[in-house]
Structure formats: structure tokens, C-alpha cells
Amino acid sequence: MAFEGLTERLQKAMRSLRGKGKVSESDLRETMREIRLALLEADVNFTVVRKFVKNIRERAKGADVLEGLNPAQQIVKIVNEELTKTMGETDVPLNKSDKIPTIIMMAGLQGAGKTTTAGKLALKLKKDDNARPLMIAADIYRPAAIDQLEQVGKQIDVPVFQMGTDVEPLEIVKAGLAQAKENHNDYVLIDTAGRLQIDEKLMNELKDIKAYAKPDEILLVVDAMTGQNAVETAEGFNDALDITGVVLTKLDGDTRGGAALSIRDVTNKPIKFVGQGEKMTALDVFHPDRMASRILGMGDILSLIEKTQQDYDEKQAQKLTEKMRENTFDFDDFLDQLQQIQKMGPLEDIMKMIPGMANNPALKNVNMDPKDLEHIKAIIYSMTNEERTNPDVLNPSRRRRISRGSGRPIQEVNRMIKQFNSMKKMMNKMSNGNMSGMENMLSQSGMGSGLGGKMSQLAMKRMSRKMRKNKRRRNKKRRK
Structure with missing residues (x-):
């Protein structure tokens, strides 16, 4: 489960403050040290950690906190608020076009889960907005990428536009968008090619697609299990494409949580969705406040209620x-x-x-x-x-x-x-x-x-x- 190690370390840091009628400067220093180590071990970006700890220390050093009633609980509250702020404060909805279709361009490195995420998002739009999405298979390089998208499309009953592997991706996108307008599709999701690493050819191809399609959303799909590499990937794609949001995949795996806590602060772009499972329904809106509560072991009652209501x-x-x-x-x-x-x-x-x-x-x-x-x-x-x-x-x-x-x-x-x-x-x-x-x-x-x-x-x-x-x-x- 994501954040398990981080949750345990942060709870341990907070435990030392419990039961104290007053928190001294040395108590606060020791707690801040534990929090810093917990975040660094979770692979959170060093600059983000330094700023995070500094903000908590400055807020907690106030006389109204250290000398007030229940200082330990007030410090936990401050940590919760700073975690939420670091991840973006509130959830950010998808950008929607005034006229159909709304165009969503999926980008990311090979293996991040881009194709599956395109299918999950298409299904979510279909269920939540009663929409009629179309997926465009514009990845002509990865073996079986088109077949995979078509299989996903059959599974969720969403059409897939493809022209094989012998046509340039930009031409496929042009023809796919023309079909979407003809069929009055509400959303178009463009599944673009990925690479094992960022290179000039990939970025030029994505820039050409962006220039023609003028997408309302450019969602970068990153694998949360790659830690700091996910943050570096986000920076690279953001510099080249000016992404509008991030989707974190494999958040249910053995991930230490560093990517979720770093990406928003480093790129200034919101995490919009998180993938937490293999099922096509396993794509959730990212709520920074709820995630902060879960990281601190406080649970997430609102998400539990929503999950229950769905089923x-x-x-x-x-x-x-x-x-x-x-x-x-x-x-x-x-x-x-x-x-x-x-x-x-x-x-x-x-x-x-x-x-x-x-x-x-x-x-x-x-x-x-x-x-x-x-x-x-x-x-x-x-x-x-x-x-x-x-x-x-x-x-x-x-x-x-x-x-x-x-x-x-x-x-x-x-x-x-x-x-x-x-x-x-x-x-x-x-x-x-x-x-x-x-x-x-x-x-x-x-x-x-x-x-x-x-x-x-x-x-x-x-x-x-x-x-x-x-x-x-x-x-x-x-x-x-």
C-alpha cells in the first residue's frame, strides 16, 4: 500500500509529542528531524523537504502553539495542513471545451501505464458525465500498443480510431479528430507514443500533435513507483509541452510516496487523478486534503463513503x-x-x-x-x-x-x-x-x-x- 512506510515514520514522530502538556523547543527540533528523515526516506525532493520542514517549524514555534492547550495536536494539524498545501490544497477538475469535443492528450514515458490510464479515464467520463468518448491510437512504435488500446476499448465499450503502424502519428490524429467531429463524440483521448527516456524525436512529435490538436488537457502519466525519476520526468515534459496536469499510476504498489509529495511543488502543475489498481474502474480524482489525512493515519472517510455509494x-x-x-x-x-x-x-x-x-x-x-x-x-x-x-x-x-x-x-x-x-x-x-x-x-x-x-x-x-x-x-x- 502506498505511503505505508511514510505513515509509520510520521506517526512515530508525532507519538513522541503525545501526552505532553507543553512542547519545548528541543521537542520540536527532534520532531522536525524525524519528519525530515521520514520524507527523505520516502524519496521526497530535497528542496520540497527543506521548505516543508521550515514552514512547519515557523508555524509551530509561535507561542500560541507551543504554550497553548494540546500543543501536540496543534502540531499534527499544522503538519496535515502543510502536507495538503504541498500536494495542491484542493482537487482540480478536468479542463472542458466550450464546444465538443474536449481533447485530452495523454503523454508519458513507456511503461508508465499511459494506454491503460486512457481507458480508465474514458470509462470514468462515460460513467460520470454520460459522455461518448473516442480514443485515438497514435502510438505506432511500441509493439502491440494499438492492439492493447483496442482490447481496452472493447472491455469498456469505447470506440478506438486507428490507422495501423505505417501512418505518421500526426496524420492519425488529424483523421481521428475529423471522425470525432463527424460522430459528435464529447471527448477525444489521444494515446501518444512513449520512450524509455525523454528524447528530441519524441518531444518534436508531441509538439506537432499539440500544435494541431490544441488539446484542452495534456495529462502526463507517471509511474509513482519511480520516485524522484517521476519528478524529473514531469519537469522534462512540462518544460517541453506545458502540461496541464499529472496522473500518478501504481499508487497501490510498493511506492514510498515521494512523487505525490514532490510533483506539484516542483512543476506547479496539479495531480488530477491517481491509479490504484488494475481494474478499469481503479482511477480516482486526487484530493490533496484526503491524501494528507491518509498519510498521517487519520483515514479517509469521504473517499470511503464515495466508494460505498458507487457500489x-x-x-x-x-x-x-x-x-x-x-x-x-x-x-x-x-x-x-x-x-x-x-x-x-x-x-x-x-x-x-x-x-x-x-x-x-x-x-x-x-x-x-x-x-x-x-x-x-x-x-x-x-x-x-x-x-x-x-x-x-x-x-x-x-x-x-x-x-x-x-x-x-x-x-x-x-x-x-x-x-x-x-x-x-x-x-x-x-x-x-x-x-x-x-x-x-x-x-x-x-x-x-x-x-x-x-x-x-x-x-x-x-x-x-x-x-x-x-x-x-x-x-x-x-x-x-
């Missing part, structure tokens, strides 16, 4: 809420929830969006192997309809039969049923506005300490208030 049907959610309230939640509902969770992506990534969960010791001990979900599904599929809808009938002999049918040990079947019963009780408490069980669970797992834990508890209290309010409203309606 959850409103009627289905309402039906589930009623079942929770009536305490009729059964294994069929449980199975449905597992399938919904699997659609949202890796469980570890979802858990780390919850405040207090990122790099939490309790979380590290949890085995999040995707096979575990498949084993649970196999156990449920081995149950009869009666057993799924009425779990109370699951006596020892039925459990042994389920164990044989699913090919899972009896201990695993018993454990899963126990977890289901615990989850059912917790969901019933939540649906009736009783959050004390959840707060106790947070506290026992170690998630109730630190700033992330405080945010978790605050979220729980707000949720509890909202549920109690809804319950009172329902009771009032019944009485009427």
Missing part, C-alpha cells in the same frame, strides 16, 4: 437497514455484503480509510487474504436455505455436514458462525442508535488512542446522535 444500490441499502433494525439479518444478507465489499477493492485499503486504522497494530495482526472471503462464501453456499435464513438451527451435526460440503475445517465453520452472530448483534445495536459497543471495540483494539482514535470516537458519537435522532423521528411517526 451500493440505495434500495438495497434501505432494505439492509430495515433488516438490521428488525434483527432479521441472515447469511444471505451476509453473503451479499461480502460480495459488495469485494467489489470495492482490497480489504486492507478499505480498512485504512477508517480513522485510526492505518498502521494500527491491531490491523496488522488481521489476516486479509482474499482467499478467506472465498472460504466464507464456500461455507455459506454449503448451507441449506433454512440454515441461511434461520442461523439458530445450526446444531453440531449440521455444522459437521457444512464442514464436509465446503471442504473447510469444523473449527473454521464454528469461528465464522460466531463472527456472524457477533456482527449481527453489533449491527442491531448500531441500527438502534447504541454505539457504546462500537466505542468499546475501538478502545480494546487500540484504535481509541491518538488523534486518529479521537477522530474515530468523534465520528462514532456523531453517528450515534444521528441514529438516536432518526429513531425518535420514527417513533414520533408511529405514534401519529
Whole structure:
């Protein structure tokens, strides 16, 4: 997961300040040293690190911070704000043309994920804007580049314009744009050629395409795993093409986060999207404030809510809420929830969006192997309809039969049923506005300490208030 090492180091730096009624100059110096080392290890640009640490020190040295109430939390707040500022403060939307089509030129080095990103963006535009995009295959040099784009196009049901490898890229772009105007496509995405490194021939070709197409967006696709090289690549392309934005790919890989924290500051161009997975839906708008919270281990509740809303049907959610309230939640509902969770992506990534969960010791001990979900599904599929809808009938002999049918040990079947019963009780408490069980669970797992834990508890209290309010409203309606 991206930023894991950086998150751990920054949390360690902040931990030394907790519990102190007053933060001294020496405490601040030591914390700044730890932050500097954490950022340098994450491959953040040295100039960016120096400016970042200087800004924090200047803001934190004020008497109102060091001598005020909860100085440690105020310093964490300052670090969060400076991280957000370094990455761009707010998300920046795509530039759109006043008349169709809006032209987006994709640029980048070979292997950065340009072709796949073009497909992901086309699918996003199709789903979010109800648009009719066209992709132009202008990479005639890389073996199978055109075939790859056509395969991507078939997968997402978006047309691809191509003229083979014997026609110059500029001619392909001219013909492709003419077809887009004829077919009234809302967006055109030009997949240009890449090289292993920046060279004069590549840049001249891209400049010619830019001069003719006059794109509304020139999106540079860079591989986040290349660290400082990604920043140097961004500088090179920006000097030659004056890019309008950056897409960071492979942010879910073993990346240290240096590119995300450096590119905006070095190029003064916004990161507009991030790719975090192989699925065609795995392209997200880049929110600097949310990313800063995740880096500091504070979670990302807004992104989690958006992710949930994308995959959850409103009627289905309402039906589930009623079942929770009536305490009729059964294994069929449980199975449905597992399938919904699997659609949202890796469980570890979802858990780390919850405040207090990122790099939490309790979380590290949890085995999040995707096979575990498949084993649970196999156990449920081995149950009869009666057993799924009425779990109370699951006596020892039925459990042994389920164990044989699913090919899972009896201990695993018993454990899963126990977890289901615990989850059912917790969901019933939540649906009736009783959050004390959840707060106790947070506290026992170690998630109730630190700033992330405080945010978790605050979220729980707000949720509890909202549920109690809804319950009172329902009771009032019944009485009427």
C-alpha cells in the first residue's frame, strides 16, 4: 500500500509529542528531524523537504502553539495542513471545451501505464458525465500498443480510431479528430507514443500533435513507483509541452510516496487523478486534503463513503437497514455484503480509510487474504436455505455436514458462525442508535488512542446522535 512506510515514520514522530502538556523547543527540533528523515526516506525532493520542514517549524514555534492547550495536536494539524498545501490544497477538475469535443492528450514515458490510464479515464467520463468518448491510437512504435488500446476499448465499450503502424502519428490524429467531429463524440483521448527516456524525436512529435490538436488537457502519466525519476520526468515534459496536469499510476504498489509529495511543488502543475489498481474502474480524482489525512493515519472517510455509494444500490441499502433494525439479518444478507465489499477493492485499503486504522497494530495482526472471503462464501453456499435464513438451527451435526460440503475445517465453520452472530448483534445495536459497543471495540483494539482514535470516537458519537435522532423521528411517526 502506498505511503505505508511514510505513515509509520510520521506517526512515530508525532507519538513522541503525545501526552505532553507543553512542547519545548528541543521537542520540536527532534520532531522536525524525524519528519525530515521520514520524507527523505520516502524519496521526497530535497528542496520540497527543506521548505516543508521550515514552514512547519515557523508555524509551530509561535507561542500560541507551543504554550497553548494540546500543543501536540496543534502540531499534527499544522503538519496535515502543510502536507495538503504541498500536494495542491484542493482537487482540480478536468479542463472542458466550450464546444465538443474536449481533447485530452495523454503523454508519458513507456511503461508508465499511459494506454491503460486512457481507458480508465474514458470509462470514468462515460460513467460520470454520460459522455461518448473516442480514443485515438497514435502510438505506432511500441509493439502491440494499438492492439492493447483496442482490447481496452472493447472491455469498456469505447470506440478506438486507428490507422495501423505505417501512418505518421500526426496524420492519425488529424483523421481521428475529423471522425470525432463527424460522430459528435464529447471527448477525444489521444494515446501518444512513449520512450524509455525523454528524447528530441519524441518531444518534436508531441509538439506537432499539440500544435494541431490544441488539446484542452495534456495529462502526463507517471509511474509513482519511480520516485524522484517521476519528478524529473514531469519537469522534462512540462518544460517541453506545458502540461496541464499529472496522473500518478501504481499508487497501490510498493511506492514510498515521494512523487505525490514532490510533483506539484516542483512543476506547479496539479495531480488530477491517481491509479490504484488494475481494474478499469481503479482511477480516482486526487484530493490533496484526503491524501494528507491518509498519510498521517487519520483515514479517509469521504473517499470511503464515495466508494460505498458507487457500489451500493440505495434500495438495497434501505432494505439492509430495515433488516438490521428488525434483527432479521441472515447469511444471505451476509453473503451479499461480502460480495459488495469485494467489489470495492482490497480489504486492507478499505480498512485504512477508517480513522485510526492505518498502521494500527491491531490491523496488522488481521489476516486479509482474499482467499478467506472465498472460504466464507464456500461455507455459506454449503448451507441449506433454512440454515441461511434461520442461523439458530445450526446444531453440531449440521455444522459437521457444512464442514464436509465446503471442504473447510469444523473449527473454521464454528469461528465464522460466531463472527456472524457477533456482527449481527453489533449491527442491531448500531441500527438502534447504541454505539457504546462500537466505542468499546475501538478502545480494546487500540484504535481509541491518538488523534486518529479521537477522530474515530468523534465520528462514532456523531453517528450515534444521528441514529438516536432518526429513531425518535420514527417513533414520533408511529405514534401519529
